Amino acid sequence: MIETHAHIYSDDYADDREEMLERAWNAGIQQIWMPNCDHATIDSMMALAERFPGKCLPMIGLHPTYVKDDFEKELQIVEDWLSKAQFIAIGEIGMDLFWDKTFREQQEKAFLYQCELAVRHNLWIDIHSRNAFWETVKLIEDFGNSALKGIFHCFTGTLEEANKAIELGFKIGIGGVATFKNGGLDKVIPFIDLEHIVLETDSPYLAPTPLRGKRNEVAYIDLVAQRVADLKQIPKSELIMATDHTAMNLLKK
Known part of the structure; x- marks a missing residue:
C-alpha cells in the first residue's frame, strides 16, 4: 500500500519512531508520503x-x-x-477556516502562490481544506490553470463536493474518518469511481475505529483500506x- 499523507x-513519535516505521513496513507499506507544515x-x-x-517521500509547502x-x-x-532538493508535491497547502479566520487573506495569497510554484515545477498539490471547501474551489477556479492537479487530503465532504x-x-484522499460511525463517507465512497481515490492516515491524527482518539500511525491504513x-x-x-495505481500516476505528473 501507498500511504499518501x-x-x-x-x-508524537519521538519515543518509538523506529518501532512505528517497522510496523508500517511489516504491514506492507511500500511508500509513505510526507506533507510539510512550515520551516520547523x-x-x-x-x-x-x-x-x-x-x-519516505517528502513534499514541501506551508x-x-x-x-x-x-x-x-x-x-x-x-x-x-525547491531549488536544492527533490519533492513529490507542494503540500500541504490550502485553506483552514475552522480554528481562526484572522489570516484568511494571507491563507488565500499563500495558497495561490504555492499553486504557481506547483505549476512552475511540474508538481501536484496536496490540499488541506477544513471548513473551506468551496472557498478553496473558488481559488482553484480563479487560478485557472488546468495543469494544476493533486489530492483533496482528508476528504470529509459530501458527494457533491x-x-x-x-x-x-483532483483525487480524493480517504483516511480514518471513513471508519467513523457518523463520518458521512458511507454516503460518498460507494458512488466515487476507484480511479479517484487514494488512501491515507494523516498520522498522528484521526486514528480509525476502533482506535479512534488514540495516536494514529501508518500501519493503521489497513483499517481504512478494509472499510x-x-x-x-x-x-x-x-x-x-486500484488506489496504489492512482497514487503512482500522480508521481508521473
Missing part, C-alpha cells in the same frame, strides 16, 4: 527522506494553519528548498491495487 516526523518541520522530514530513499503575518518569509523558504473536486482534476473496500463491496486486495 502522514506526518511521521512528528514529535523541514529538517526532520528531510532526515527521514534521506534515511529511507524511495520509501500549511494554512501555519500562515501568519510572516507568511512571505515562509514561502521564500519553500521556494529555496467530491464530484466537484474530481471535476477539477473502503467494504463500502465499495470489493476485495481489499482489489481496492489496494
Whole structure:
C-alpha cells in the first residue's frame, strides 16, 4: 500500500519512531508520503527522506494553519528548498477556516502562490481544506490553470463536493474518518469511481475505529483500506491495487 499523507516526523513519535516505521513496513507499506507544515518541520522530514530513499517521500509547502503575518518569509523558504532538493508535491497547502479566520487573506495569497510554484515545477498539490471547501474551489477556479492537479487530503465532504473536486482534476484522499460511525463517507465512497481515490492516515491524527482518539500511525491504513473496500463491496486486495495505481500516476505528473 501507498500511504499518501502522514506526518511521521512528528514529535508524537519521538519515543518509538523506529518501532512505528517497522510496523508500517511489516504491514506492507511500500511508500509513505510526507506533507510539510512550515520551516520547523523541514529538517526532520528531510532526515527521514534521506534515511529511507524511495520509501519516505517528502513534499514541501506551508500549511494554512501555519500562515501568519510572516507568511512571505515562509514561502521564500519553500521556494529555496525547491531549488536544492527533490519533492513529490507542494503540500500541504490550502485553506483552514475552522480554528481562526484572522489570516484568511494571507491563507488565500499563500495558497495561490504555492499553486504557481506547483505549476512552475511540474508538481501536484496536496490540499488541506477544513471548513473551506468551496472557498478553496473558488481559488482553484480563479487560478485557472488546468495543469494544476493533486489530492483533496482528508476528504470529509459530501458527494457533491467530491464530484466537484474530481471535476477539477483532483483525487480524493480517504483516511480514518471513513471508519467513523457518523463520518458521512458511507454516503460518498460507494458512488466515487476507484480511479479517484487514494488512501491515507494523516498520522498522528484521526486514528480509525476502533482506535479512534488514540495516536494514529501508518500501519493503521489497513483499517481504512478494509472499510473502503467494504463500502465499495470489493476485495481489499482489489481496492489496494486500484488506489496504489492512482497514487503512482500522480508521481508521473
